[in-house]
Amino acid sequence: MTIIEILFWFLSALALFGALMVVFSKNPVHSVLWLIVVFFAISGHYIVLNAQFLAIVNLIVYAGAIMVLFLFVIMLMNMNTESEPQKSKWLRMAAALSGGSLMLILVAALKDNTSKVTGMFTAEANIGLIKNLGKVLFTDYVVPFEISSVLFLSAIVGAVILGKKENSTTHS
Amino acid sequence: MPINYYIFLSVALFAIGIVGVLTRRNAIIIFMCIELMLNAVNLLLVAFSKMHHLKAYALNHTTTVGTEAQLFVFFIMVVAAAEVTVGLAIIVMLYRNIHSVDINFLNRLKH
Structure with a gap:
């Protein structure tokens, strides 16, 4: 091994x-x-x-x-722990059954695969370093990068609006 | 290490996340299970990136094939971070209104 x-x-x-x-x-x-x-x-x-x-x-x-x-x-x-609600036994069993059958189906569908993933700290593998990733990110993927900044801005605004108290607009 | 093992590991993590979403009634635990499922997908994307890179490297030793998958993982992390902030804000607002995070109390659309 x-x-x-x-x-x-x-x-x-x-x-x-x-x-x-x-x-x-x-x-x-x-x-x-x-x-x-x-x-x-x-x-x-x-x-x-x-x-x-x-x-x-x-x-x-x-x-x-x-x-x-x-x-x-x-x-x-x-x-x-005491206030933790529990679902009924049958519902939990059905959930475990459906999740397990999904796993079974996916494993059965994907098991006939013979490709290899090998190597660790070998000379060929430097694609995961910042130099290479940054070069691709700021040339080929610069538009998604900028769009994700807009996404973050909207997430900040949304979190602030959702987290605000309801009656704070009355005295403003 | 065969790619099969990584596929099985990711599928198992994903299935555990699904079982958690279906089993639990606490909204925060459900949210955490969704994060678990996102991470299972990320792990599989990185494993596929490595597999793809090794196949391309056998032909051309200066290739950078496989970088895209790692950038996809990066963007998935970005979207997950934004999703967590908004989702937790919604859960906090929910707790302020109904004083519970039990999703079975969220049946007001029925009435």
């Missing part, structure tokens, strides 16, 4: 276990912490796949910013 295979199996087990714990934890704060574990495992996968820039961005944006936002909202709402 090479070092890449060991890393792959370890990170996959970590990601799957963390994802299961996200779904099955009773406490929402524990769910957020397990989701951070999943994001770290996925970042490890990115490094194994020579996508170093995406690994760092995944850590900063997802594990750093988005999960902190989730934690803020959960702690703002003061949720605990």
Whole structure:
């Protein structure tokens, strides 16, 4: 077993276990912490796949910013385990059955594939570095880049308008 | 490492996200499961990018094929960040109005 295979199996087990714990934890704060574990495992996968820039961005944006936002909202709402609502047993069983059958269908449809993904820190793979990604991003994909800045602006405005108190317009 | 393993891992993560969305009633957990599904797709895109790059590299050693998929992942992250801000603002507004994040209370369109 090479070092890449060991890393792959370890990170996959970590990601799957963390994802299961996200779904099955009773406490929402524990769910957020397990989701951070999943994001770290996925970042490890990115490094194994020579996508170093995406690994760092995944850590900063997802594990750093988005999960902190989730934690803020959960702690703002003061949720605990006792107030956690539960769906009925049959509904949960049907949900697990439908999700499992989707997985079964997708695996059965995609299993006949023989391509390889190999290599780690080898000489051929520098497409994941900032130099190459930035060159393509600011030449070929500069219009989507600018459009995403407009998207962020509208997201900021939308979040402010939604988060504002309803009666604040009366005295303005 | 065969590409199959990455496909199976991503499909498993995606299915776990779907089960979470269908099973839980807490709106924040559902939102987190959607993030999990987005990340499963991102992982598969990066794996395909690497596969594509290795195939092109065998023919031409100065190729930069495979960069596009990583940029798509970058844009998916951008859209996910914007989505999270608006979604969490909606959930906070919901909590302020009905004092709960249980999605079963959101049946006012029925009446």
